[in-house]
Amino acid sequence: MKTILQAKNVNKTFGTKGNQYTALNNINLSIEEGEFVGIMGPSGAGKSTLLNIFSTIDTPTSGEIIIDGHNIVTMNEEKLSDFRRNKLGFIFQDYNLLDTLTVKENILLPLALSKVPAAEIEQRVQEIADTFGIREILDKYPYHISGGQKQRAAASRAIVANPSLILADEPTGALDSKSATRLLESLSALNQANRSTIMMVTHDANAASYCKRVIFINDGRLFMELRKGDLSRKQFFGQILEVLATLGGEEHDAV
């Protein structure tokens, strides 16, 4: 199986000498093609830092990160932009849809940036819209639709260009449970059907239970990992809660 993401000895420290704070401490991690990986951990554990580094928005202090065969640590700014555009898809907690564009235009933006022909764009958008069930809101503007619809639109944008890796940062954070379930089911279905590789940072055990594998980090280190295997989602959810309990301080968030 092909390895999509490979992180070797990734360290990240903030601050200057004498007042240093280690956000990530020697992280080693690999994600295979077609995986749906959840990253969990208490606040301040380094989840977001890790995601930012994988997103190429932030750079590690040391270590190596290879995504789809490209070492992103050595790339310059312009190349990184191209890389983000071609290889990565993002889903953010606060949607990050552009309010001057319709839902459809938001979704097709990555394709437009890559200068894909208009006919092909049209076809892609229709396919994706069906996957996420947002066909009827395509011509609306973001401020006319609900949070759940916004997040599904954002997810559509993330995958429209067939990225090697989809990075989701607390995608259900601002959604009610029904919308959250719908989004997670869509992502899960996408993962199953298209073998899309998804990495999702969350502190919601329910969201994490949709993943095939959950990695826990604490104080900037890998703490442990769980694989769903043949477990039902409910059983997996139970296991996740247990780990969170041992991590401590996260029970409240998990409920």
Place this chain on the structure above:
Amino acid sequence: MTLFKIAGKNIRNNFKNYFLYFASMIFSIVIYFTFVSLKYDHTIQSASDGSPKISSAFSGAAVVLIIFVAIFIWYSNSFFTRKRKKEVGLYSLLGVRKKQIGRMLFYENFLMGVLALLVGIALGTVLSRLFVMLLMNVMGYDAMPDFGISPAAILNTITVFLIITLITSVQGYRLIYRFKLIELFRADQEREKEPRSSVWIALLSVLLVGFGYWLALQNMLTSEAWKTIGVLVTPLVILVSVILGTYLLFNTLTVTLLKLARKRKRSYWRGLNLIGTSQLLYRMKGNARTLTIIAVLSATTLTAVGTAYSLYYNNRINVALANPNSYMFIGGDKAAVNKANQAIEQASGHKVIYHESVPLLEVDADITGLGQTTGSNEQTFTVISNHTFNKLAKLQGRNDVFSLQGSDAAVLEPGYMKGISPAYEGSTILLTGKGIHEKIHFTALKTYNVLNLGTVYSTLVVSDDLFAALQPKAKTMTAQAYEITHQDKAKELTKQLETILPETAGLASFYSDYARGMESTGLMIFMGGFLGLVFLAATGSIIYFKQLTEASSDKARYLILHKIGVKKSEIRKSVAKQVLFVFALPLAAGIAHCAVALSALSNLMMTSLVVPVVSCMGIYIGIYLVYYFLTVNSYYKIVTNVK
């Protein structure tokens, strides 16, 4: 920490934002100060022989300047206050009283005003010397000014600007009371609505502008439209029609065009066109008013400066048309003529190129044959012979040669206007007078004269035979015509001749007309130029501020774009395109309006204004471009500055 100190700190920290406003304000103060100084200045007054023209011209210009500067400061000030809605909201939330916030804003604005005033006056005292020298230069004076600092000018400037600053400061204070806390926080979140557009209104805008243009380009004396609407009302109709059309153009036509662009998926769905077009579309309606103001201001500035420069530029041509000879006078008194002749021949620095004694006749005529509907049917003409004309024309470098026979005649009419002046060619008039009854027939028309206009009447050229026949009966005289080198510098000689020759000699000199023209058009170009620069600085600043506010509210959008992999170079390109649209639209409209206004003017003046107008536009566009690049740069910096 006192409110005053906070205000000071705010200015220091916000100085980058304030800089352009500050600079524009200082510039306005410097110009105002210079104008007021010139009003009080004695050197110029004495150089212009005490003509009250300059002083009153500068007073008038100063008033225009005050009104404009007051509006500009008012606008920028409310702009800055609105921009800081959030900050004000935060203060409010922290429990600072509105009164205190208002006072803080008042102090801030007042401090800025006083600071600008101090710098402006300091710079003004230095620069106004330079400007006076410039003015003397364009007006053709060579007296070096001993230019002292006028306390009256300083006092005047301080008073005027303190009042403006006070008023705008109070305005800032009052603005706070009109805000509601919830609005203050939502300031940036207010959703801009998708603008509607109507094809009909878009069409109407084009029609309105077109109608205005058409009306302006009509010959104002012969046009039916002008007659119907009324000569005095028509310019107003043109103005209203064009301004309204421009507003609707920006308001609707641009939106319609942008929407059309959005329909063309192949180009719209390509790169950042998606972002640029949609953002422009959203902003266009809100911007329409500002863009209209800028277009109108640009048009006004360009037209005024263009006109002033055209007059200045054409001064020599016009003066040469009126004075084909450096000097011309009618010799009645032999002694005076000899003395004048001597003076001209001995003048240092000037050589005589030619000297001609020109025999003239003064003849009355019945001009019923010309078919003029207005005015008297009697007119006095100066008559010269075919031979004299040919000789003078050759001396003056013209290639025209007449060979008039019998009753054929030619008319020399430098002020000829097609459609207004009588159609001379083919018509017949009757020369009358004691013993004179000659029908003459016009076969030719020249739009220049070979005699100086100040000395003679409208001039006819008749055949040598007819001239000889008229000579014994008509009033005859001899005019002296001189051409000298360096005629535009003949100040001393001209003065001398003016004292030698009696009033009745009708001395017409190139120099005195030239100097008078330089004086008035120089004054115009000086004032037009500086007022134009102030207008330009202000319009540039207005667009700059407006774009920067938009940049701040676009920041989040560009951050998203950055995250999903848009390169900085692409962002820069997109920003440059968007800002170009906003800058180019009003400029294009302004230039178009100005071009129409000036071609109407050029029709009226019958001279080609292409060179002076194009050079004015070139300078204007050049400075405008500087503002454009400044804006693109700042915009780009704001939207790419992630943290």
